[in-house]
Amino acid sequence: MIATVCGFAFSAGLLYPIVALMLERRGVAEDMIGLNTAMVGLGVIVSAFFLPRLTERYGGWAMLFVGAAGAILVLGLMSLEYGYWRWLVLRFLLGVFINGLYVIGEAWINAIAGEERRGRVIALYTTVMGAAFAAGPALAPMVGTEDMTAFYLVMAVVAASVAPVLGFRRLDPLRGETALGAPSEARFGPIWRGGAVMLGAVFAFGLLDGTTLGLTPVWALRLGLEGDAASLPLIAIVVGAVGFQYPIGWLADRIGPRQVLPGCAALCAACGLVLPLLAPGGFVFYAVLALWGAMSFALFTVSLMLIGRRFRGPALSAASALLTMMWGLGAMIGPWGAGAAMGAAGPHAMPLTLAVVCVMLTAATLIFRGLLPTKAEARATAKLSKPRGGPLN
Known part of the structure; x- marks a missing residue:
């Protein structure tokens, strides 16, 4: 798969x-x-x-x-x-x-x-x-x-x-067993109610992802990095995003995704706030960019874990579809908003704008932490839904 x-x-x-x-x-x-x-x-x-x-x-x-x-x-x-x-x-x-x-x-x-x-x-x-x-x-x-x-x-x-x-x-785990005339299990309404925090985190990831992929080279040029050096910040972000997901997943298995999600959002906000204070092109500058990429991508990884805890069968496919839509919406809005901010306030407006988004997400994940699914809920949900023709594992 x-x-x-x-x-x-x-x-x-x-x-x-x-x-x-x-x-x-x-x-x-x-x-x-x-x-x-x-x-x-x-x-x-x-x-x-x-x-x-x-x-x-x-x-x-x-x-x-x-x-x-x-x-x-x-x-x-x-x-x-x-x-x-x-x-x-x-x-x-x-x-x-x-x-x-x-x-x-x-x-x-x-x-x-x-x-x-x-x-x-x-x-x-x-x-x-x-x-x-x-x-x-x-x-x-x-x-x-x-x-x-x-x-x-x-x-x-x-x-x-x-x-x-x-x-x-x-072994298809997504086909439904909805009785004739019964409400569909693949409705978006229950997904919005049950997964609002996770969907919000993926929307924030879309903002970060679309903005960094689309505007980081321009931001680097505005900071004075020229030639091949202008591509290095984006490379650092991508390396961090790809290279650190497995350790973050391991950590989420150890202490729980409900604890890891606010931490990732907070670290992402901290990176955005620190970047304007660093000299472009230095080791610390690229290290913070790599951490920024890792934490922003982790918002998606951990949210996907939490979605898997709460939903099964057709509801899980509906949740995955909504995640895609939220990412796409964020990826469309992010570059436009951050680009406008850069035009009005200079290059540092890009990381600072994204930092504000992550501060808001951190607050939401802490305030509404009780709405995130627990491990016990995940086990109970798994017992209620088995794939047609075989067990889940």
Whole structure:
């Protein structure tokens, strides 16, 4: 299942820069390139509304198969010939289908992780997913934009990543047992009520993630870092984000995610407040950036653990879909808000703005800590919901 989600992450990481460069080579204006890119995100958001209900009715296995087959078909159509408006529609459909691999894969991993090792399993998943996403842009220069090789490569990766899971249909933990005429278990309302703190943490992560990925190079240039040095702050953030998730997951297994989440938010706020005081380019500067990346990504890792504690079956797939939507919303708002703040108050406004968000999140996780699921609740929930055809582990 981790391999399946990594197929999604690698595909997104490779296609985003490749398609943008292909459009630029054809003389497409920057705003139209942005519109084309945004269609993938729109497809992800739209599919999140109906994916949980379809999963409840037909099962996660079926949605994985449809997502992989649909994504391969769309990529094949894109590789046949170029047409801007044609690609616009196809990229929307790609977002719809590829989101099935991500949401269902993530929910499936959470369902079978087991409470005693959930933190390490989720941390392993987020670590490998982050590395797979980073591998896409790294390979983009080697793949090139002169032909359609990138599409063929992504088609092969998606097929290879989902193939091993197709033998586990009878162990599907996401298909519902909702009686005829009974309310659906895949409703968003109960998820909002039961997972508001976790959803808020993932929204904050989306703000941090979208802002740091989009604006860190600009921020570095404004601080006086030039040439290759301007890329080093973002590299430090990514290294911290990918490299520290497993230790954080281990810690969450030891002392509990309810205790770790406020700590991650507080450390993230502290990093944002300290960065304007440090000399750019020094060892401490990059160390704080790495810690910043680690703690911001941990907001997602630990929130995913807590979601897995509270929800099972179709409700878990609905929760994963909502997490995706909250991340996407944060990733859209963050760069716009932080960019406006930088324009008005200078480069230090970026980390300070994100620090304020993390201070608010820290306060929320402490004030509403009683709403976060406990280990006892997770065990009780697990007993009430078993996957069709086999045990959870």
